[in-house]
Amino acid sequence: MPDLIDLAQRAIEHPAAALLHEERCLAQRGLPELCTACFDACPMEAVSFDLLDAAGTHGVLGMPEPARPRIDAEACTSCGSCVAACPTGALGAMGALSDDALLDAVRHAARAVCLRSARERTASNGSTDIDQGEQEGSSLSKPGAPHVTFVCERDAEGVDGASIVLPCLAWIDEALLVHAVAEGAQLVVLSACACTTCPQRHAVRELPRTAQRARRIADLWKLDGTIELIDERTDADARSGTDGGMSRRGLLSRARATIVDAATSAAALQAEAIVGKAGEADSAEPDRRRWQLLDDLHAVGLPDGADTVPRVLAPRASIDFERCSGCAHCALFCPTGALRKSRKGPGGTTVLEFDAARCRDCGACVEVCRYGALVCDESLTVDELFAFDPCELVIPKRRVLPERRILPE
Structure with a gap:
């Protein structure tokens, strides 16, 4: 087992690149087939995905066990490509590169x-x-x-x-x-x-x-x-x-102030080259850069309120009521809270809220909708983005659509 000095030396030579905000990671939320952005972006093959359960199932449900990204600290060159590529802001840079x-x-x-x-x-x-x-x-x-x-x-x-x-x-x-x-x-x-x-x-x-x-x-x-x-x-x-x-x-x-700090941090992580949980170390809030971007744009003065903002800032989300089954899976799987359940509406409908300022345009809501009822496009206006007031989307009472209905034998 390596001693404290070995751990400190390893931490100094191969500092952890990022921390994982698990609630943001699509793979960790059970959607590994939707996103492998960090794996695809890494030029050194330092990122991998491992199943938490070797059996790979959730018992009777037969669903894949959530995967989580792992970073090989010795292979990682701190290029930052995984952090920048993450569509949900799940990877938070640490220390001097935060x-x-x-x-x-x-x-x-x-x-x-x-x-x-x-x-x-x-x-x-x-x-x-x-x-x-x-x-x-x-x-x-x-x-x-x-x-x-x-x-x-x-x-x-x-x-x-x-x-x-x-x-x-x-x-x-x-x-x-x-x-x-x-x-x-x-x-x-x-x-x-x-x-x-x-x-x-x-x-x-x-x-x-x-x-x-x-x-x-x-x-x-x-x-x-x-x-x-x-x-x-x-x-x-x-x-x-x-x-x-x-x-x-x-x-x-600032990140490597003393060998004692490095050793303590390494010991806490047990020298594993794993992207850790956000709660296990001091990590900045997700979307720190995004909120700064919106603050900067608001501070310099807004353009015409009817102008369409580039999609990189935020898309518009809309739901086709006739095609929607009312399952609300789109809100369930939204990693940033941009799309969420609000309240029950009249006639058994459900009211969702879409907060454009929180949307990272990761596409999870679109991908999980089996009926193609939800669409995100570049049509959001300046006024809508900077109103910072969620818009309401109404979905029908939970129903089985004809193409999904199980017919009696």
Whole structure:
């Protein structure tokens, strides 16, 4: 059995990548056939699914035992692809790469370059009013405008400007990009110069689509910022600045403060490379980035209320009353509580509530409906999303539809 020092060394060399919020995980909720996103996204084959019961059944029900994702800590490179890929936010990053830590890093970097640009502007204009320069920062022209660069460790050497160094760019999602723009960055650069030769380049295959979705959000809100994905060193050099950024060493220093903390944590987890329960360790709330994204968009001012929001923010859910059997399985299996039972309606109907702000568009509700009665599409309006008031969906009294009715022999 390894001693405490061995456990500490293992924890330092292979820190746990994420904690699992079991109530959010579709596989853990008995729907492993609907979602293997973390397994599919991992470029190092570090994620696997294991059945809790070797027999694989729930006794007389004959249903598969819920599976749970497991992470091989020694194979994991902390690329973050599993965390970003999870459609329900079930995987929560830990410590120095937690949502709060990354959001803080983005905020500090954006504010630093805005302040520097304001000082440069006032110096060139002979003005001493720095605050006025900060307020007019949105009028700065590019190049020279405040810019933030996201870069991976392999490509970090020699990168200037406000740089946020990550183990891999797969950690990035729309919320981080929009957050940088909302905090004043007029140019957000995703430096993917090293990705083409990286052994885990599979992890960032969604990065172009992530950047495009963030641009759609920024365009609708008319944010004064540009999001660019570059994969050539010459492009990166042309955008370099002078202000230093936060390195991974700085990020990880808080997570690995002492060998005693590492040993204690490792002993508590019994040195297992398992994605733990959210309740077993200090973990941020799910959807931390999502709520920050909605806060940012609300703070900068809402566009026309009738405008349709990009589906990445939230879809519209609707139910065909004639095709619905009234089983309410869609609400039962919703992992985020976006779709839930509210109350009984007249005539034995059931009233469901759909809270768009909580919806991650994971598709569980659509997939579990055997009649195809529930549809999610991109038609939700700005007013509906930011009303933060659930809409009501009425489903019929529980019934067996003709195509499912068991006929007598």
